[in-house]
Amino acid sequence: MALIVQKFGGTSVGSVERIRAVADKASVAHRTGAQVVVVVSAMSGETDRLIALAKNITPRPNPRELDVLLATGEQVTIALLCMALEASGQRARSYTGAQVHILTDSAHNKARILDINGQRVRQDLDTGMIVVVAGFQGVDKKGNITTLGRGGSDTTAVALAAALKADECQIFTDVDGVYTTDPRIVPEARRLDRLTYEEMLEMASLGAKVLQIRSVEFASKYNVPLRVLSSFAEGGGTLIAPEDASMEQPLLSGITVNRDEAKLTVLGVPDKPGIAAHILGPIADANIEVDMIIQNVGADGTTDFTFTVHRNDYDRALESLEKVARDLAARGVEGDNKIVKISVVGVGMRSHAGIASKMFRALAEEGINIRMISTSEIKISVVVDEKYLELGVRTLHSAFSLEKSST
Amino acid sequence: MALIVQKFGGTSVGSVERIRAVADKASVAHRTGAQVVVVVSAMSGETDRLIALAKNITPRPNPRELDVLLATGEQVTIALLCMALEASGQRARSYTGAQVHILTDSAHNKARILDINGQRVRQDLDTGMIVVVAGFQGVDKKGNITTLGRGGSDTTAVALAAALKADECQIFTDVDGVYTTDPRIVPEARRLDRLTYEEMLEMASLGAKVLQIRSVEFASKYNVPLRVLSSFAEGGGTLIAPEDASMEQPLLSGITVNRDEAKLTVLGVPDKPGIAAHILGPIADANIEVDMIIQNVGADGTTDFTFTVHRNDYDRALESLEKVARDLAARGVEGDNKIVKISVVGVGMRSHAGIASKMFRALAEEGINIRMISTSEIKISVVVDEKYLELGVRTLHSAFSLEKSST
Numbered sequence: 001m002a003l004i005v006q007k008f009g010g011t012s013v014g015s016v017e018r019i020r021a022v023a024d025k026a027s028v029a030h031r032t033g034a035q036v037v038v039v040v041s042a043m044s045g046e047t048d049r050l051i052a053l054a055k056n057i058t059p060r061p062n063p064r065e066l067d068v069l070l071a072t073g074e075q076v077t078i079a080l081l082c083m084a085l086e087a088s089g090q091r092a093r094s095y096t097g098a099q100v101h102i103l104t105d106s107a108h109n110k111a112r113i114l115d116i117n118g119q120r121v122r123q124d125l126d127t128g129m130i131v132v133v134a135g136f137q138g139v140d141k142k143g144n145i146t147t148l149g150r151g152g153s154d155t156t157a158v159a160l161a162a163a164l165k166a167d168e169c170q171i172f173t174d175v176d177g178v179y180t181t182d183p184r185i186v187p188e189a190r191r192l193d194r195l196t197y198e199e200m201l202e203m204a205s206l207g208a209k210v211l212q213i214r215s216v217e218f219a220s221k222y223n224v225p226l227r228v229l230s231s232f233a234e235g236g237g238t239l240i241a242p243e244d245a246s247m248e249q250p251l252l253s254g255i256t257v258n259r260d261e262a263k264l265t266v267l268g269v270p271d272k273p274g275i276a277a278h279i280l281g282p283i284a285d286a287n288i289e290v291d292m293i294i295q296n297v298g299a300d301g302t303t304d305f306t307f308t309v310h311r312n313d314y315d316r317a318l319e320s321l322e323k324v325a326r327d328l329a330a331r332g333v334e335g336d337n338k339i340v341k342i343s344v345v346g347v348g349m350r351s352h353a354g355i356a357s358k359m360f361r362a363l364a365e366e367g368i369n370i371r372m373i374s375t376s377e378i379k380i381s382v383v384v385d386e387k388y389l390e391l392g393v394r395t396l397h398s399a400f401s402l403e404k405s406s407t
Numbered sequence: 408m409a410l411i412v413q414k415f416g417g418t419s420v421g422s423v424e425r426i427r428a429v430a431d432k433a434s435v436a437h438r439t440g441a442q443v444v445v446v447v448s449a450m451s452g453e454t455d456r457l458i459a460l461a462k463n464i465t466p467r468p469n470p471r472e473l474d475v476l477l478a479t480g481e482q483v484t485i486a487l488l489c490m491a492l493e494a495s496g497q498r499a500r501s502y503t504g505a506q507v508h509i510l511t512d513s514a515h516n517k518a519r520i521l522d523i524n525g526q527r528v529r530q531d532l533d534t535g536m537i538v539v540v541a542g543f544q545g546v547d548k549k550g551n552i553t554t555l556g557r558g559g560s561d562t563t564a565v566a567l568a569a570a571l572k573a574d575e576c577q578i579f580t581d582v583d584g585v586y587t588t589d590p591r592i593v594p595e596a597r598r599l600d601r602l603t604y605e606e607m608l609e610m611a612s613l614g615a616k617v618l619q620i621r622s623v624e625f626a627s628k629y630n631v632p633l634r635v636l637s638s639f640a641e642g643g644g645t646l647i648a649p650e651d652a653s654m655e656q657p658l659l660s661g662i663t664v665n666r667d668e669a670k671l672t673v674l675g676v677p678d679k680p681g682i683a684a685h686i687l688g689p690i691a692d693a694n695i696e697v698d699m700i701i702q703n704v705g706a707d708g709t710t711d712f713t714f715t716v717h718r719n720d721y722d723r724a725l726e727s728l729e730k731v732a733r734d735l736a737a738r739g740v741e742g743d744n745k746i747v748k749i750s751v752v753g754v755g756m757r758s759h760a761g762i763a764s765k766m767f768r769a770l771a772e773e774g775i776n777i778r779m780i781s782t783s784e785i786k787i788s789v790v791v792d793e794k795y796l797e798l799g800v801r802t803l804h805s806a807f808s809l810e811k812s813s814t
Contacts, residue, residue, distance in 0.1 A: 016460070016463045016464055019464065020464070050483070053423070053483070053487060054486070054487065054490055056423045057423055057426065057427070057487050057490045057491050057494065058490050058491065058493075058494035060494075061490045061494075062489060062490050062493040062494075062499075064489075064500070064501075065485075065486040065487075065489040065490045065493070065501055066486070066490070068482060068485065068486040068489075068501050068503075069482075069483060069486035069487065069490075071482070072479035072482045072483050072486075075475060075476075075478070075479045075482070076457070076460070076476060076479050078472075078475065079461070079472040079473070079475035079476035079479075080460060080461065080464050080472075080476065082469060082471075082472040082475075083461055083464045083465050083468045083469050083472045083473070083476075084464050084465065086465075086469040086472070087464065087465035087467075087468075087469075092469075093471070094471075094472055094475050096475075096552075098505070098506075099505075099550055099552075143506055145503075145506075
């Protein structure tokens with residue numbers, strides 16, 4: 001018998017009507033013969049309401065007590081969902097994080113799951129019940145209530161699926177799956193039937209904010225098949241699962257865009273050991289995160305050192321660099337915050353060397369100048385002028401025929 | 408070191424400001440050197456809000472899930488109160504009913520406390536913390552969340568006080584203690600410094616709705632000294648404690664009034680065994696509760712049988728009696744729903760026979776006709792016409808000099 005874990009976020013349980021709709025979805029799955037566990041978040045707005053209550057008491061609430069407070073949000077949802085299930089003739093039982101022994105460390109407000117004892121859930125499932133579990137919360141080994149931080153309900157669902165050895169963990173969201181690229185840029189963008197964890201991680205971190213990165217990592221670690229589905233529309237969604245060796249992989253899965261970057265270059269720095277640390281040290285000290293870093297082979301004993309930061313940090317980074325440049329007797333500092341990063345992602349490129357050249361050629365044919373290049377095993381990213389964003393993405397989407405199904 | 412349990416109801420924690428005031432009261436007690444445990448209810452309105460949510464889902468919510476839902480009410484309060492305590496520099500820790508192992512039976516929505524393990528609370532108290540416990544809720548032996556029913560927070564407080572062998576259980580309410588009678592009727596009514604459990608039970612069941620009867624029974628069973636205090640005013644309140652043999656007891660503690668009764672009489676029924684059951688059987692079958700029952704010695708082989716019911720049940724009871732009267736060939740049925748019951752209560756009357764005659768004489772001197780009389784060990788109740796309510800209570804209050812302190 002199949003065992004499915006379904007997760008519904010705050011918007012999906014945001015009203016009595018929507019809770020009833022979630023009950024219907026769970027019942028439908030149950031009637032197909034599957035065992036069903038449902039993980040839910042607090043109703044949308046509830047967590048913010050509770051935080052506002054706490055902030056009315058004190059600007060810096062005690063973290064342990066904030067968890068006690070916030071955990072009530074999901075507790076309300078699990079009770080209401082079970083009532084809706086029972087009212088529709090379906091047997092159901094709710095569990096808080098503590099009741100189902102979602103053991104976490106004691107890092108209040110951002111706890112990590114250590115272990116889940118699935119025995120009690122399994123017993124209920126075996127009697128034909130739908131089991132409803134509060135997401136986002138757990139309990140430490142002393143019995144204190146903890147929360148996993150925002151988005152933690154995804155992690156709860158994946159962890160439960162792993163503990164129960166579920167056949168699938170279905171994450172219901174407000175989109176109906178993962179697309180080859182942003183459909184607002186490329187109307188021909190196609191919903192992907194399947195992705196690997198690695199691809200999803202690259203897609204997520206590059207801006208396709210469908211799933212929490214942590215939950216994808218968790219799913220990957222325990223080989224839990226994840227499916228992204230819409231709460232509001234029908235459809236099979238996108239399955240995120242281990243690479244299937246028997247299938248021919250498409251070369252590329254998708255194209256992502258990051259509009260939030262800015263680029264900085266220190267020109268003509270002495271090409272000797274320790275330079276990178278010297279330049280990036282003050283940036284790190286200022287708590288500015290660096291994304292791409294490029295240093296070309298130098299000529300005449302000097303080199304140009306380029307990196308990207310979040311656009312919000314651009315001014316602070318520039319200021320910091322000007323001081324560094326003087327110290328290093330560099331030729332100068334250049335910056336540009338009108339750039340975007342476009343990346344192509346796909347496990348297929350591991351076995352196919354031609355992707356990069358095809359990508360660069362396609363962009364060149366449209367007269368798009370590439371300002372920076374960075375690669376990983378399953379991703380190639382280029383930085384181009386902001387004005388080329390739409391043209392660049394459309395060109396690549398078409399060049400790699402992503403609008404056509406690979407199966 | 409003294410150990411005090413303080414209980415604050417929904418009105419006392421109904422807003423952020425009031426929660427801060429509760430934190431102050433607990434801190435003041437703590438600064439006197441006492442160990443302090445605080446039991447709180449849900450913020451006023453919160454339980455009704457949650458019930459409305461449930462009723463929106465289904466008219467008859469699953470009882471187990473209703474408890475999961477309602478238990479969030481107090482959980483919010485304990486977290487906010489601990490935040491307020493911590494923000495004021497006081498160390499504090501909250502516990503849900505489940506966390507502090509308030510073990511109950513599995514009767515959802517009206518569970519009874521079976522046991523409390525006070526160990527964890529005691530450990531925290533010994534480190535100087537104020538411990539805050541959610542009232543009204545517990546956990547059954549399978550780990551299911553239960554609630555004790557409305558007013559259950561009083562019971563939680565008393566049970567905790569018993570388990571911790573507390574020196575006093577302080578119930579903060581919107582009145583500043585228990586009075587000799589209703590001050591709206593007798594402006595000279597005096598706050599009592601001290602009452603026995605038995606007196607409080609008679610006072611409570613007769614209409615002085617300051618404390619839940621169940622919590623007084625519980626306190627009596629475990630000899631927990633209870634103190635009724637105002638959340639909003641200063642003052643020592645009323646102590647409810649075991650009878651103090653070393654003190655001279657006042658004859659009477661108070662006078663209570665019940666306006667909700669109606670009186671019914673079956674006239675001229677045959678005076679033979681089984682008559683009472685024959686008359687009251689149909690009343691019980693109709694789920695009508697009977698309060699006082701009087702049957703006088705009969706003359707000429709017949710007797711009159713009189714009893715009182717709640718006024719809301721008067722019409723139904725009358726209808727049922729008319730049928731019974733025909734079956735029994737009784738002379739007829741009489742009823743009166745314009746009556747009140749006035750009772751004098753006091754453990755002192757055990758050792759003083761003159762109370763009843765003094766009571767009846769005082770009423771007679773004012774021309775108040777007594778329609779029924781009923782007595783218990785520490786109480787004498789009379790039924791009089793409704794129009795004599797104020798006059799009767801004032802006459803008795805003055806006759807027994809209740810306006811004067813006995814100490």
